[in-house]
Amino acid sequence: MARLLDGKVVIITGCSTGIGRATAIECARHGAKLVLHHIGDAQAKLDIFDLKKDIEAFEKGSKEVRAIDIATNITDDGAGKRLVDAAVSAFGEVNGLVNNAGICQFTDFDAVTKDQAEKHMAVNYHGTFGITQAVVRQMIRQGKGGSIVSIASVCATVGSAQLAHYSATKAAVLGMTVSCAVAMGRHGIRFNAVSPGTVETGMNKGDLVGSKREWMESRVPLGRLGVPQDIAKPVVFFISDMAEYVSGQNLIVDGASTVYYQ
Numbered sequence: 001m002a003r004l005l006d007g008k009v010v011i012i013t014g015c016s017t018g019i020g021r022a023t024a025i026e027c028a029r030h031g032a033k034l035v036l037h038h039i040g041d042a043q044a045k046l047d048i049f050d051l052k053k054d055i056e057a058f059e060k061g062s063k064e065v066r067a068i069d070i071a072t073n074i075t076d077d078g079a080g081k082r083l084v085d086a087a088v089s090a091f092g093e094v095n096g097l098v099n100n101a102g103i104c105q106f107t108d109f110d111a112v113t114k115d116q117a118e119k120h121m122a123v124n125y126h127g128t129f130g131i132t133q134a135v136v137r138q139m140i141r142q143g144k145g146g147s148i149v150s151i152a153s154v155c156a157t158v159g160s161a162q163l164a165h166y167s168a169t170k171a172a173v174l175g176m177t178v179s180c181a182v183a184m185g186r187h188g189i190r191f192n193a194v195s196p197g198t199v200e201t202g203m204n205k206g207d208l209v210g211s212k213r214e215w216m217e218s219r220v221p222l223g224r225l226g227v228p229q230d231i232a233k234p235v236v237f238f239i240s241d242m243a244e245y246v247s248g249q250n251l252i253v254d255g256a257s258t259v260y261y262q
């Protein structure tokens with residue numbers, strides 16, 4: 001298999017579980033050196049320990065460090081700088097960032113609280129913005145460009161009855177993506193988004209039950225719900241030099257469900 005990320009240093013936020021974990025595995029399979037960011041609770045520490053073992057297995061016998069981990073809440077002041085400093089001290093530079101950490105609580109619009117809506121915006125948008133800005137500043141200092149990929153959602157562009165507060169945060173991420181693609185092009189820094197449809201992870205375990213699960217599945221022309229690897233592979237493409245002239249794009253990865261009319 002051709003390795004698309006040899007020599008690249010990539011930071012992935014929220015990668016102890018789900019899409020982030022699969023993205024870390026896929027980036028490692030393609031030769032990247034990784035900064036594995038996680039929230040830092042006891043479960044995340046166990047999950048990251050297992051993830052690092054899986055990553056080390058790709059380079060059996062090598063003594064080279066392939067992945068380091070760092071715990072922060074992405075909403076903390078200085079979280080982005082901590083991630084960048086860790087990357088630079090371990091690997092010398094940063095070439096890619098995957099903005100993956102996020103939250104999503106399914107709630108009827110008339111029941112959403114102000115706190116809930118603000119927390120979604122604080123994590124999914126402001127947290128993502130802060131990490132991105134710190135990484136971009138480092139990439140500008142390095143002077144050799146870079147690639148930022150943000151995990152948005154189909155909810156940014158199509159309606160979901162219980163996700164108005166969440167959809168707004170992902171629409172904000174798409175807005176940031178296109179404007180940063182314009183602003184940072186002169187530095188060779190590319191910005192793209194990957195918008196998953198329904199991917200089975202811990203995030204939607206409580207929602208994908210009984211008849212709702214069957215209904216969601218029946219609406220996917222490719223015949224199944226997504227799995228985290230379905231999202232990880234396009235992320236590798238965007239980080240890689242295969243996408244060196246691709247910036248400001250939003251790739252919907254949903255088995256054709258959002259274009260399914262009849």
Ligand SMILES: NC(=O)c1ccc[n+]([C@@H]2O[C@H](COP(=O)([O-])OP(=O)(O)OC[C@H]3O[C@@H](n4cnc5c(N)ncnc54)[C@H](O)[C@@H]3O)[C@@H](O)[C@H]2O)c1
Pocket residue numbers: 013014015016017018019020038039044072073074075099100101102103104123127151152153154195196197198199200201202203204
């Ligand atoms: N699963 C889906 O169907 C789906 C669809 C569209 C978009 N997404 C997006 O994909 C991304 C990954 O979600 P997932 O489905 O893998 O769910 P997940 O819950 O497994 O992953 C989210 C990760 O973000 C971390 N996180 C949450 N808040 C954080 C914070 N404040 N600071 C640091 N880390 C934090 C969590 O610890 C977790 O590891 C999210 O941005 C989500 O919105 C998921």
